Amino acid sequence: MIFLVLVFSLEVSNAQLYVTSTGGGVVDLWNTSSIWRTIRNSSSAIKVLEYDSVKKYLYAGSENGIVNIWDLDRNLLVKTWNENGNIISIKKINMTHLSLIANNQLVIVSELNYSRKQFGLGSGYQLDTLNIIENENKILIGSGNKKTLSIFCLYR
Ligand SMILES: *[C@@H]1O[C@H](CO)[C@@H](O)[C@H](O)[C@H]1NC(C)=O
Ligand SMILES: *[C@@H]1O[C@H](CO)[C@@H](O)[C@H](O)[C@H]1NC(C)=O
Numbered sequence: 001m002i003f004l005v006l007v008f009s010l011e012v013s014n015a016q017l018y019v020t021s022t023g024g025g026v027v028d029l030w031n032t033s034s035i036w037r038t039i040r041n042s043s044s045a046i047k048v049l050e051y052d053s054v055k056k057y058l059y060a061g062s063e064n065g066i067v068n069i070w071d072l073d074r075n076l077l078v079k080t081w082n083e084n085g086n087i088i089s090i091k092k093i094n095m096t097h098l099s100l101i102a103n104n105q106l107v108i109v110s111e112l113n114y115s116r117k118q119f120g121l122g123s124g125y126q127l128d129t130l131n132i133i134e135n136e137n138k139i140l141i142g143s144g145n146k147k148t149l150s151i152f153c154l155y156r
């Protein structure tokens with residue numbers, strides 16, 4: 001049985017493509033009729049995907065904490081690292097930075113040199129969702145167990 005974990009709509013080389021992950025660390029790229037390319041660089045299930053339509057980069061976060069960044073145009077694994085904990089969410093902040101939730105922390109990663117900054121919300125807060133408020137340079141974090149929304153301001 002196939003469980004469709006994630007479906008994203010991508011645009012690569014002017015074609016409309018889709019990306020799915022069905023578990024086991026495999027990511028399939030689809031055109032409208034069939035699987036166009038399969039990429040795999042993780043032994044455990046891919047839990048989150050993010051796509052940068054300008055760079056044509058695909059960001060995949062897996063259950064065992066591996067983050068892989070793929071350049072789809074060049075078919076190249078650009079960067080891989082281990083967050084040592086389940087990746088809950090990955091979102092691009094802007095052209096040079098991305099944010100993710102891992103180990104119950106918000107992590108901001110520079111794609112210029114892959115330096116990381118980590119932020120926690122306080123004890124007892126389970127970080128579950130993340131979204132970028134683009135024009136305001138803010139990150140919205142949802143905590144399910146505390147039923148709260150928090151806003152991180154990226155510039156002060
Ligand atoms: C989709 O990809 C398959 C495999 O590469 C190819 O044979 C087929 O022509 C493609 N279809 C479209 C609509 O691009
Ligand atoms: C992912 O790719 C890198 C570089 O090609 C390789 O060193 C690593 O072993 C791969 N990991 C897995 C889980 O396939």
Ligand SMILES: *[C@@H]1O[C@H](CO)[C@@H](O)[C@H](O)[C@H]1NC(C)=O
Pocket residue numbers: 110112113115
């Ligand atoms: C990465 O670049 C930022 C500026 O973009 C700089 O502040 C930081 O020190 C750099 N980190 C490393 C490890 O080079």
Ligand SMILES: *[C@@H]1O[C@H](CO)[C@@H](O)[C@H](O)[C@H]1NC(C)=O
Pocket residue numbers: 093094095096097108154155
């Ligand atoms: C992208 O966001 C990071 C993190 O907030 C910030 O440091 C950087 O200056 C931003 N880059 C651009 C081009 O806006």
